[in-house]
Amino acid sequence: MQKDSVTFAIVLSLIDFFLSMVMISFIGLVLKMLPLLNRFGKFDEEKMRRGH
Amino acid sequence: MFDAALSFLGALGAQTGLAQFWWGNVVMIAVGIAMILLAMIKHYEPLLLVGIGFACIITNVPGSDLVLPGGLFHYAYEGVQLLILPPLIFFGVGAMTDFGPMIANPKLVILGAAAHLGIFVALIGAKLIGFTIYEAGAIGIIGGADGPMAIFMCVKLAPHLLPQISVAAYSYMALMPVIQPPVMKLLTNKQERMIRMKQMRPVTRVERIGFPIVIGIIVNLLLPPVAPLITMLMLGNLFKEVLVTDRLAKTAANEVMNIVIVVLTLAIGSTMGADKFLTGTTVEVVLLGLLAFLVGTGSGVIGAKIMNLFLKEKINPLLGSAGIASVPIAARVAHMVALQDDPENFLIYHAMGPNLAGVFGTALSGGIMLALLQ
Numbered sequence: 001m002q003k004d005s006v007t008f009a010i011v012l013s014l015i016d017f018f019l020s021m022v023m024i025s026f027i028g029l030v031l032k033m034l035p036l037l038n039r040f041g042k043f044d045e046e047k048m049r050r051g052h
Numbered sequence: 053m054f055d056a057a058l059s060f061l062g063a064l065g066a067q068t069g070l071a072q073f074w075w076g077n078v079v080m081i082a083v084g085i086a087m088i089l090l091a092m093i094k095h096y097e098p099l100l101l102v103g104i105g106f107a108c109i110i111t112n113v114p115g116s117d118l119v120l121p122g123g124l125f126h127y128a129y130e131g132v133q134l135l136i137l138p139p140l141i142f143f144g145v146g147a148m149t150d151f152g153p154m155i156a157n158p159k160l161v162i163l164g165a166a167a168h169l170g171i172f173v174a175l176i177g178a179k180l181i182g183f184t185i186y187e188a189g190a191i192g193i194i195g196g197a198d199g200p201m202a203i204f205m206c207v208k209l210a211p212h213l214l215p216q217i218s219v220a221a222y223s224y225m226a227l228m229p230v231i232q233p234p235v236m237k238l239l240t241n242k243q244e245r246m247i248r249m250k251q252m253r254p255v256t257r258v259e260r261i262g263f264p265i266v267i268g269i270i271v272n273l274l275l276p277p278v279a280p281l282i283t284m285l286m287l288g289n290l291f292k293e294v295l296v297t298d299r300l301a302k303t304a305a306n307e308v309m310n311i312v313i314v315v316l317t318l319a320i321g322s323t324m325g326a327d328k329f330l331t332g333t334t335v336e337v338v339l340l341g342l343l344a345f346l347v348g349t350g351s352g353v354i355g356a357k358i359m360n361l362f363l364k365e366k367i368n369p370l371l372g373s374a375g376i377a378s379v380p381i382a383a384r385v386a387h388m389v390a391l392q393d394d395p396e397n398f399l400i401y402h403a404m405g406p407n408l409a410g411v412f413g414t415a416l417s418g419g420i421m422l423a424l425l426q
Contacts, residue, residue, distance in 0.1 A: 003425075009179035009188055012424055013172035017165075020416045023274065024165040027412060030266060031158035037262045045257055048295040 069115025076326030077112040083329075084108035084321070096226040100199075100317055104219070107321020118322070125322035132214070132319045133207055137312055138200035139284040144309030145200075146264070146288025147301045149379065153404040155259055156252040159359075160371060160402075164409025166355025167375030168417050170195030170348025174340045181336060186210050189421050191337055194221045195344025196414030197228070197378035203320075204281060205418045209425065215323040216334045220341035225378045231342070232385045235349045236373050244357070246394045247368040249402040257293070264290040267412075275419035277426075282415050348376045352406070374403040377410030 001008050065071065087105030091098035111119050118125040131137045154161060175192030179185060190210040193202050194217060202221040206214050224231060237245075264286035271282040291301040356372030370390050374382040383403035390399040 004185045006176065006179050009176050009185060012185075012189075012421065013175055015424065016417055016420045017169065017172055019420050020165040020168065020413060021162070023416050023420075024161055024409065024413055027267070027270065027409075028158040028161040030270065031155055031161065031263075034155055034158075034259045034262055034266070035256075037258045038256055040258065043257045043261075043295075045295060048257075049298075 067115075069113055072114035074326070076330045077114060080112040080324060080326040080329060081109050083324070084112070097222055099313055100222050101226075103314055103317025104222075104321040104324075107318045108324040109321075111322050111325050119325070125318050128315045128319040129322055131315055132203060133211065135204060135207060135280065137316045137319065138204040139280040140308060140312045141200040141316065142281045143284040143288040144304050144312065145379070146285040146290075147292050147304035148309075149285075149289060149292075149408065150404075151263055151289060151408055152255040152260065153252065153401050154408040155255045155263055157402070157405045159363075160367070160405040161409035161412070162359065163352055163355055163372050163375035163406035164377075164411070164413035165375070165416065166358075167348050167352030167372060167377075167406070167410055168196060168413050169351035170344035170346065170376070171414075171417050173347045174344035177343060178336075178340050183336075184210070186425060187213060189425060190217055191340050192344060193217075193414065193418055193421075194224070194337075194341035195348045195376075196410070196417060197221070197225055197345065197348070197376045197382065198411060198414040199225060201278075201281060201377075201411075201414045201418055203316075204278070205422070208277075208422060212328075213333070213337065215320065215329055216337040217341075218320045219324070220338050223338075224341055224345050225381060228345070228376075228378060228381045229385050229388070231345050232349045232373055232376075232382070233389050235346055236353055236370055236386070236389050239350055239353045239357075240369050242393050244369050245390055245392075246397060247366055248394075248397055249368055249371075249399065250365065252401065257295075260293040261290070264293065271415070275416065275423075277422035278415045278419035282412070285411070345376070349373045352376055368397075368399060368402070370399060371403050371406050375406040375410045375413065377407065377414050379407050379411060380404060382410065383407040 084105040087101040090096045091101035110116055117123045171192040174195050175188045178188035178191045186209040190206040190213055193205040199221050203218055206217045268283055268286040272279045288304045291297045291304055352372035352375040353369050356367055356369040360366045370386040374386045376382050383400055386403040387400040390397045
């Protein structure tokens, strides 16, 4: 397929839109799992604020 | 004696810009003045338009050394061309952004991609009217409504279109409160616009600190072409969230941001010479940018409505329009439109989730495009 053509533009758009959806869903999934970090404990925010 | 004086004055005149002055310079000086007035009177992106407008005026005074190699504006543009300034803007944005709404409601991040259909419609449209595939890609990214990302992609794909694309992107971002509401109202009914969102869960400090680190790793792993932008966004955010680098976070959000804005606006304005700007290409880019914004807003709303088909707890479809990025303008527009039908429906915090996801959506689209084109 010729790169500088309308057909290529359409195919590029379809692939890009689909992959963007997949990747952003993956980021959503990662965010969904982010609360798992809370199992490691929590920070004393007051102490952190005083620490500099 | 008289002849010598005349020849001296003639030589002096030839060294000034008067001999090269043409009507295009007058038009562009008027454009520059209009930008400054719009910023002053209408408050349209004053931090950007004043600098761009002034640099546009000076650039169109023939003979000005500022835009020539060795001139200050030239070096400002080098900062854009070498892709130093856009990541620094993201650094500042990260330091002033609360990603809590995005972390608290991950299902809404999908709207950050749904609202970017406009990018591809503009890309195909640009190709249809004769732009090269690289130019079309750069024009399409205007639909991401993300100024630094539009500049970043433009420099990578079609640097000669930088003045048109940056002006179109920032102008439409400023005009979003005018452009978006008609599309949002057209695609929703009153009942849908009145849907109230459930209060979000609180986000802990551990999650807030984990977020920039995890996203930094993922983006560098999966999308190296746009990693500089998102990495700097995450670094700025990490400075803000760790609570022990307040000074750095404040510097990033204020001093660094302000200096970079000054340099960036001078760089953009300095590319607006009449010979480059007063062309049919500018009109085409501006119209395609508008198309991208309209389609993006619509696709975001439709994306939210499609999500509602599968969700037990319905979301307000106006949130979809916020997925177009342009933080926080698009979120504010969604909030304002919802308030018109229900004065107690406060959507702003909820809309910030898809709005921030829109930044990632634009970066993803841009990164994939660069990977496919290069």
